Every structure is written in C-alpha cells, then in structure tokens.
Amino acid sequence: MESPPPVRADYTAADGLTLAVDLRHASGAPTLLFAHGFGQTRGAWNTAAATMVAQGCRCVSFDSRGHGESGRVPGGEYHMQQFVDDLLGMAQAQPEPPILIGASMGGLLGLVAAGEIRPTPFRALVLVDITPRWETSGVERILAFMQAHPDGFASYAEAAEQIAAYLPQRRERKSEQQLRPLLREGADGRLRWHWDPALLAGSLIGESERYQPRLLQAAAKVEVPVLLLSGERSDVVSHRTVDEFLALVPHARHAVVPGATHMLAGDANDAFTAQIAGFLQSLSSADAVAGAAIKQPATRC
Template sequence: MRMESHQATRTAFATADGLSLAADVRHASGAPTLLFAHGFGQTRGAWSAASATLAARGCRCITFDSRGHGESDRAPDGDYHMQQFVDDLLALAGAQPEPPILVGASMGGLLGLVTAGEMRPAPFRALVLVDITPRWETAGVERILAFMQAHPDGFASYAEAAEQIAAYLPQRRERKSEQQLRPLLREGADGRLRWHWDPALLSGGLVSESERYQPRLFEAAAKVNVPVLLLSGERSDVVSHHTVEEFLALVPHARHAQVPGATHMLAGDANDAFTAAIAGFIESLEPAGVQ
C-alpha cells in the first residue's frame, strides 16, 4: 500500500452543553474514518504517531482532547461525570459522514463500550479497545491516579517534568523534549508548569464514581454488536489475563491480540505493532454498508 504524508488540520467540535473540544483531522478525504478517544489524563497528542501512520495508509483520522483535557474547554463548574463524556463521543461520531471505527484507550475505550452497547443503531462501524476491559486491575489504575496527583504545585522547568515522566515510564528509552512537553503543560501566573488537565477531574464524579460504573459497563459490553478488537499490553498492570478472559466470555465475537513488551501506554510503547494490528483489523472488516 502506498504511504503518503498527511499533516494534521486543526478543528473544533461543540458539545451539547456549550464546550469546545480541540481536534485534529488527518487525511480529510481518506476512508475509513477512525475516531481516536484518549485515556484519562491524556491528550489527542497520545495518538500523533498512530494517526499519522494510519492516515498514510489511507484512513481519515480524527483525534480530539476530551473535555477538561489538553486544549479543550474545562467545565465551568468543575463537575465531570461519565455521561457527559459519552454524550460528547456520541456527538463526535454522529458528526462524521459515516459511522467511524472507534479506537479508544483506557477511559476512551470504556466510553466506546457504553456508547456502542447502549445505542441502536451503534454509532461506530467497529470498536478497537486499547488495554481496557469492563473490569480493570485496581492497582494499575491507582498507579496512574497517584502520578496525576503527585505534583499539585507543578514543576519549575520542563526538565523537571521530563524527569518525573521518565520515572513513571521507565520502559521509554528517550526523555520527552521541551517541544514535546509544551502541549502537556500550562504555565500558571506563578511561573510554575502544571499538567494540561483540569484538577477538578481528580475530585469529581468521573473518578469517585468509577467503581459504580462497572455494572453499566458489563451490561453495555454484552450488547455490543459491532466487530471488536481488544489490544492489550504484555506488561500492562491495568488489564490482566483474567480480565481479558472475562471480557472475551462477555463479548464472544471479539478478537484479542497482545502487543509484546508494551505496558498500558500501548500506542506510545510500540506504535509499529499497534498500528499494524489496527490496519489488519480494518482490512478484515466488511466494506462499509455491508451487513
């Protein structure tokens, strides 16, 4: 397949409650459409390499910052709940010329499960879950939240932030440069650099009510009727053999592939293997419109 370069075009989507979500589109005339939903505490930048690779393969790729993340608007009242994120995802999918294939990591995957399971017709042509299942390993999630909560006063420099990320992601060989960190940090009035996410995300209902969401996730997953690919990291501490087996029993038509050497941060750890798995999954799907 011929590989072409497609630069990202900045755009924005309006939510039902008046927020603006920052987004990028790569290969505007490509097909199929892939809609990428990032994990809690991430930005659309987490998909930069993957979306560039898949756009070069001919796909139309849309990445966006969820509400309260990155360059998207924050909730004025600091109140965040799962249904708001589900509604945002549904609106984004509905704005596309055809039902997109959702690629959802962690939180983004859970939102995709709920949306695909509860809506008829499903708003997605297919679903790719990136290292997430309806039941997760608590220790892995607690590690992520501990990192997000560890530096409320921010950092004095980009070098200090890079050092903390390197300690959190020891499997990565290269430290992030200042250029790579700029989209992830905001400079406050005090000159300190703080993470891009709204601190209210950590104290709101999205986190505190997460365990209560599991019955809804299981019920929705059992109703998913579109093709599903679950990609897990070999070294993930969020998804385990047990949670994968439980999910495959719940969604028997789902496929599963494990990416060797990858952790929960699968796309960043092994982009080539990650995109190759998605490309193979796309090629296996029936042409759009064929049931």
C-alpha cells in the first residue's frame, strides 16, 4: 500500500525565518524528527519516512535554512548556532520529545542540542554516518561537488549526469521529476542547485572545523540512547573516528550498513530503516522494563 503524501507546513524560526516542513502520520507514535545533511533537502528522507510511517511512526522532516524551500538568511550571514536553534525549536514544537534521525550536519546539530540542553530535547539519537571528528578528505569531496557548477546546468539531463558521476554506486539516474525539487531555474534559464550560494561563500564552512571541540564536549554529555550508523564505504567516518566517539559515548550502539557510502539512506534504504526499526524496538523494550520496575514493589533482602 502506497504511503499518503506528506502534509506541507511552515515553521517560523526564532529569528523569523520560515522553514519548510513535511509531516507524515499526524497521530502516529513515536515521533521521528529527520534532519538532513549539508546541501540536502527534506526530500532526502522521503523513502525512509514513508517506510517508518508504515510501521506506525509519526515522521517530521524539514529543509534547513538556506536549503530547499526554506528561507534564506538576508545578507548571507549563516552561522552554526542558527542551525542548532532551528533544530531545537523544531524538536520543542513536537507533541513529545522526538527521536532525532540526523544525517551528517543534521547529526552534528543534534549532538550539540542533546549534549548541551537540559532537559534533553530528544528521546534518543540516530546519527547517520557522522561523528564529532570526521575525515577531512571526505568532507572536501562533498564541498567540491557543491562548488563545481556555480553557473548551473542547461538541462535536467545534464544535472542528472553530474549526480551520476558523483554517486556511481547508485544504479538509476535521477529523473526530471526527482530533480525538480533540487534545482531552481534562474532568470537566465539555467538550473542551479536549491541551496543558497552564501552557504559556501561565507564563514559557515570555517565554523564547522572550529566546532569540533564543542562537539566532542557535547558528545560526552549525551545521556539519551544513541545509535550510530555508518556506511561500509564511507569516506567521512572511519574506524578512528568511530572508536573515538564510542569512547566518548560508551552507551551508544554502532552498526555498519554494508555497501553504503556517506549517502547511507539513499544507498541502502531497506537496511537503513531496518536498523532504525530495531533501535526503536529496543527503546520500547527498555520503556516496558522500566515501567514494570516502577509498578513492582521493591525487593527486600
């Protein structure tokens, strides 16, 4: 049975900027809040969210500021704290503390919020191929792709060709219908990526490296359950960065998705969502055990 389309909504951030939101299954539980990576849109979660809705979850995804259909910061002054505040606001707007599914940038923002804010805004965290310290070469490859075509493309077919070269592990090329939300047609008729060019031209990229000490400190303070998912072929996380993270967050679980790269959800959605479903089941089981312990009288020696 095909999942119904999401309900489109707007969220007004603390500074007045409007963020585009998709809501699926308004009465479901638990709430999963999906936060995409740098240069992505909420559409990156469409297949995963539809899968989790079919399992009864309430799914919320949104475009980060400067991405997709969300507003752009006047003057192009983007800073990491703006993104943290947006994510925190989105979490607090939910009827219950959500489980954050954060990919790359979205996961890092979640770590900051979960480690620094009390009460913790999330019930649990799923970090998708990201750790507080990352492999610089992998991030540089992503940025190189984002910066490669400032003049855009003459057609959707040309854009699809470039994506296919960037993601050779994908079997199918993106169709024009799939590409339409990712590109904007300019006054010159050229198709350009959905993100604000100021995201790449400003100070935001430099801030990400300076954020690493803050991220490491925040990770050590995370108290909620954590699942770290990494791609077997990722060039952004490594055994080194994963081991460091697990030392900081010893209660975290880690699973490797076979064959997947940094674009984990898109590469292997079935395996990705199966890991999330298993994690949710473990949370439900833990809640049931805790509830039973509360109801039972204390055992006396």
